[in-house]
Amino acid sequence: MNDGSRMVWRVEGMDCASCVAKVTTALGHVPGIANIEVNLMAERLSATVPPVSVAEVERQVRGLGYTITALPATGAAPSHAHGDHDDDPADLEKPWWNTGKARLVWLLGALVGGAYALSLLLPERFTYPLFLAATLVAVIPFGRRAVALARAGSPFSIETLMVTAALGATIIGAAEEAAIVVLLFALGELLENVAAGRARAGIRALASLIPRVALRLRGDGSTEEVAPERLAVDDLVLVRPGDRVPCDGLIVEGNSSLDESPVTGESIPVARGPGDAVVAGSINTDGALRLRVTRAAADNTIARIIRMVEDATASRAPTQRFIERFSRWWTPGAMVVSLAVILLTPFLFGWDWSTSLYRGLAVLLIACPCALVISVPAAMASGLSAGARRGLLVKGGAALEAIGAARTVAFDKTGTLTEGRPRVTDVIAVPGRTADEVISLAAGVEQGSAHPLAKAILVEAGTRGLALPPARDASAIPGKAVVAMLGERRVEVGSPRHAAERGVALGDLASTLERLEGEGKTVSVALIDGALLGLIALRDEPRPDAAAGIAALRAQGVNAVMLTGDNARTGAAIAASLSMSVKAELLPDDKLREIAALKAAGPVVMVGDGINDAPALAAASVGVAMGGGTDVALETADAAVLKDRVTGVSELVGLSRATMTNVKQNVAVAVGLKAVFLVTTLFGITGLWPAILADTGATVLVTLNALRLLAWKPPSA
Known part of the structure; x- marks a missing residue:
């Protein structure tokens, strides 16, 4: 049983998903720790920790080469420039080329470059020590980190592979190549650092939207x-x-x-x-x-967007989880293959031991999974940031991946496909009552409600200058009606279906109801003490871009369907104008059943404004809140389209597909380059430094490819 408290730290120096895995694995060995959460983009670590283990958590993280600072448990980590593993916090505000990682690259570059320049003038016995010095300068910090990772439960780390290969190369007299290996590895880490900083800068740019005064x-x-x-x-x-x-x-x-x-x-x-x-x-x-x-x-729209994007990057997509599981087997498997190359090839192919050892070490370097591990999260982070800049918020990689795979998008009608600002068009009272009386009593019941139809009735009452009677014992019958006591009278405002279930006959108003619904209007029936009071007809026009939004989805091969609680005639009239199918007169439970039926044919995206839509948003493969929606929609939905435009949904699909295309390109580059260099290494065409270049080069390519997504624009733009 854990009796610790929730602690939050800022961890500087994490620049890829591998860093997150290292911290998580290391802390898993701390006694009493639970609920570990590491957020790469927010540079935040949170966990439930007993007081006696707090110091051990910080010692473990520092041992991995990161800087850790305790934060108030309720506070969010402030945004800073990205730092490096081994520098003091002052480095965090420096440009990338002046950080500790960059200085290590400049130092190694100077040593290696100087050694090569001198090798043109001096004998090898004078220049070899310079290559050896360059190797040791880098191996010391990387080796220290490899030992810390091994003690923390990650013996097959990238650092272990690189240090083993570099030391092996110096032992067999290939210090020149070993120096280039550590230089390229340090350069690869610097590039990951820069990429992570660029992604974080995209999030920090949102914070700059708030004026200083x-x-x-x-x-x-x-x-x-x-x-x-x-x-x-x-x-x-x-x-x-x-x-x-x-x-x-x-x-x-x-x-x-x-x-x-x-x-x-x-x-x-x-x-x-x-x-x-x-x-x-x-x-x-x-x-x-x-x-x-x-x-x-701390809770305004910008702050919430920043938190959502930061938290989204911590949510891993299925593809990313697969790559991470694969890489855990990849590294130890590659070490076994490397050992086999060293020990077996002299007997199988007649290689001399020097050749087998050299090529085995090269295979070890090819096994560095840096590019593969960073290929998916780099693309996801760029995709999430690009979407946030365009008002498309997605809460995680899993949702971003699923949106593009959707076969069907289900829309709520009111406030989603329509403008959500209906107006009262007709008020018909039963004989003996007046239209003002119908509106006054209906508005009395609806006061306090946030539903668009309720607001329209309240606006009509205000326009007519009517006083609203005080209401008590107000309640709602989901999907059917609202009920309240006005004085000693029970007044209900609901759908024609609700009136029928109450056994109230419409009499002469039945034909009027049919005519109004045929005109595409929504009709509410007002009852007083179980008797008919009158009809209120309202009309909510489709959004100007609704037809274009549905057409864009159709062009993407995605089916669109309207799910509405409105009457069948009104639903059919609006659906026909938008060229989409419709399921009408649905209660909240009916919507859930429709979502389940659609999911049987493939992933389903549900789009709603959050009012009465929360269950359906949660039940769909991906729930999308329109126009920012209500607070409950943002909590329940997996994504949000902040602009009130239906075309934003097709933009989400386009963003998802662009991101997943980028992911596939990155994985192909990372694996493809390794496959090519594995073959050339075993045939003796390439050696040690081209082997590590295969990983560093792939890291550069996948990083640059992922950063392209930051400039993504929807086709309509």
């Missing part, structure tokens, strides 16, 4: 400059034309157009006025706005 309004109407971090919920903030919005908030005064492209990727400025929500990081283009802060800085 906010104008907080005082009680007397004057303003004071404060850091956005000091803004509290309900503070009033002035945002002038041209300013960046420093917080998430609601407009209390003013009208303007806001450029939300830095956050959502939506290129067209959107009009905002009193009562509308605005997000931190957007740009006010026109008039002055007064905002009421709705979220603290």
